[in-house]
Amino acid sequence: MVEMLSEKLEWIDVQYWFYVLNDLSLLYLIIPFFVLELIRYAFLKQLTKDLIFDSIASVLTYGGFLVVGILLGLLAVTKVYFWIHNNFSLPHLELNWVTILTCVLLADFAYYWEHRAMHRIGIGWATHTVHHSSEHFNMSVAYRFGPLDAIMPIIFSIPIVMLGFDPVLVLLSEVFVQVFQTLLHTEIIGKLTKPVEFIFNTPSHHRVHHGSNRQYWDKNYAGILIIWDRMLGTFEPEVEKVKYGISQPINTNNPIIVFFHGISRLFKKMKKVKGFKNKLLVCLKPPDWMPADPK
Amino acid sequence: MKNSTLLFRSLAIIILIAGVAHLVRLGRSYTTGESVSYTTSPIVDEHTNTDFTESDSNSKKILNYNENTDYITGTWLANYKSAEFEGAVLYHLKKEGRVFNAYAMEYQDVHGNSQKAEGHKVLTIKRFDGYKGKGVYKMEYKGKIHNMDCSIDMVDENTFKLSYDYYGYSDVETWKRQ
Numbered sequence: 001m002v003e004m005l006s007e008k009l010e011w012i013d014v015q016y017w018f019y020v021l022n023d024l025s026l027l028y029l030i031i032p033f034f035v036l037e038l039i040r041y042a043f044l045k046q047l048t049k050d051l052i053f054d055s056i057a058s059v060l061t062y063g064g065f066l067v068v069g070i071l072l073g074l075l076a077v078t079k080v081y082f083w084i085h086n087n088f089s090l091p092h093l094e095l096n097w098v099t100i101l102t103c104v105l106l107a108d109f110a111y112y113w114e115h116r117a118m119h120r121i122g123i124g125w126a127t128h129t130v131h132h133s134s135e136h137f138n139m140s141v142a143y144r145f146g147p148l149d150a151i152m153p154i155i156f157s158i159p160i161v162m163l164g165f166d167p168v169l170v171l172l173s174e175v176f177v178q179v180f181q182t183l184l185h186t187e188i189i190g191k192l193t194k195p196v197e198f199i200f201n202t203p204s205h206h207r208v209h210h211g212s213n214r215q216y217w218d219k220n221y222a223g224i225l226i227i228w229d230r231m232l233g234t235f236e237p238e239v240e241k242v243k244y245g246i247s248q249p250i251n252t253n254n255p256i257i258v259f260f261h262g263i264s265r266l267f268k269k270m271k272k273v274k275g276f277k278n279k280l281l282v283c284l285k286p287p288d289w290m291p292a293d294p295k
Numbered sequence: 296m297k298n299s300t301l302l303f304r305s306l307a308i309i310i311l312i313a314g315v316a317h318l319v320r321l322g323r324s325y326t327t328g329e330s331v332s333y334t335t336s337p338i339v340d341e342h343t344n345t346d347f348t349e350s351d352s353n354s355k356k357i358l359n360y361n362e363n364t365d366y367i368t369g370t371w372l373a374n375y376k377s378a379e380f381e382g383a384v385l386y387h388l389k390k391e392g393r394v395f396n397a398y399a400m401e402y403q404d405v406h407g408n409s410q411k412a413e414g415h416k417v418l419t420i421k422r423f424d425g426y427k428g429k430g431v432y433k434m435e436y437k438g439k440i441h442n443m444d445c446s447i448d449m450v451d452e453n454t455f456k457l458s459y460d461y462y463g464y465s466d467v468e469t470w471k472r473q
Contacts, residue, residue: 006319011450086362093316095451102316109308163313231304233296
């Protein structure tokens with residue numbers, strides 16, 4: 001078994017597997033599932049104009065995110081990652097199953113912390129609030145991203161590159177975690193069996209994460225494994241019916257407003273507080289932080 | 296949860312997961328007798344391949360070394376299976392000016408017999424960004440040399456795919472670093 005797991009693999013094969021799991025999943029899993037969700041909404045007479053425009057706005061924000069993400073991703077992978085990999089890394093790991101599995105686990109753990117940072121740092125929440133601003137919960141919401149959402153993953157995955165993992169494998173693993181996360185944005189699937197709910201992040205756990213109910217705030221940050229939340233004190237089970245959205249709703253489906261509302265609210269808050277230090281702290285402290293004396 | 300608890304638990308998780316990967320790497324290098332590090336430092340490659348280069352040009356090469364692209368230099372092996380030839384060819388790829396040229400060094404048949412090659416230039420990589428490249432591949436067919444446009448795709452630092460399509464005759468060769 002160990003022999004098989006440590007057997008050297010060909011890059012071309014590994015890239016093909018990730019291509020099937022990451023890239024093609026949109027065609028064979030995500031779009032069909034979204035269609036199923038739309039049919040369910042129609043059946044339940046919930047297919048409203050607001051839901052349709054909300055979904056369109058989500059997909060359009062993804063376009064904006066993609067432009068920033070591709071530019072940053074290319075820069076990160078081709079320059080920063082390889083420079084760090086070549087200069088500040090432990091001995092490079094050979095491409096085998098153990099390397100792939102441990103890389104996915106580390107990418108998942110990095111996702112947990114990056115996601116937690118997005119919720120607990122002002123500038124992080126300014127971009128990530130876009131993802132939480134929908135009052136619906138379906139596959140399209142998974143594509144609702146803010147303008148700076150691509151920055152945190154790059155920062156948090158640098159340590160993985162320093163641990164000897166190939167930068168391209170790190171990127172592929174990150175996308176894999178993101179694709180898994182996408183599939184959790186659904187109300188169709190209820191709770192799964194207890195062992196699955198204990199170990200893995202499930203639609204139920206992720207519904208909690210999107211809840212605006214007070215007890216659901218800043219909970220269940222996980223990507224693939226919910227055990228990170230259990231181990232680091234941020235787990236919350238789904239008990240009360242989830243009310244989706246954010247504490248200060250944006251009440252619009254205008255994709256421009258949706259995309260920039262977090263940044264614009266951050267700037268307004270920064271304008272409100274006095275002094276450079278306080279303005280900086282607004283960006284670095286949790287989103288609900290205010291100086292003792294804002295004037 | 297206290298910040299110190301968060302820090303220690305996180306470090307433990309990272310050490311455990313990355314530790315498994317590195318233990319397997321060490322175990323495998325111990326059993327196979329391979330080098331502990333899989334890093335193929337480009338500078339080390341230059342030195343190990345000095346057999347194929349003249350000392351003057353070698354020192355010049357190291358001075359002009361571009362770590363993003365020049366790691367492609369060295370000795371490479373490609374396997375072939377066709378009606379004309381079944382076996383492998385050992386190439387030496389070196390930087391000459393702004394291009395990379397590959398020269399045939401040795402022919403190996405399937406029985407393990409080898410024969411020194413005449414050192415003909417078979418490949419010129421004109422453009423290479425560290426991942427992909429374009430160039431000209433020379434192939435002899437019916438006594439005539441054909442210059443075919445080709446593409447280079449790095450699979451990893453020790454493997455690249457050489458592909459060409461010449462008037463309907465297309466193939467993809469896999470070159471492995473030796």
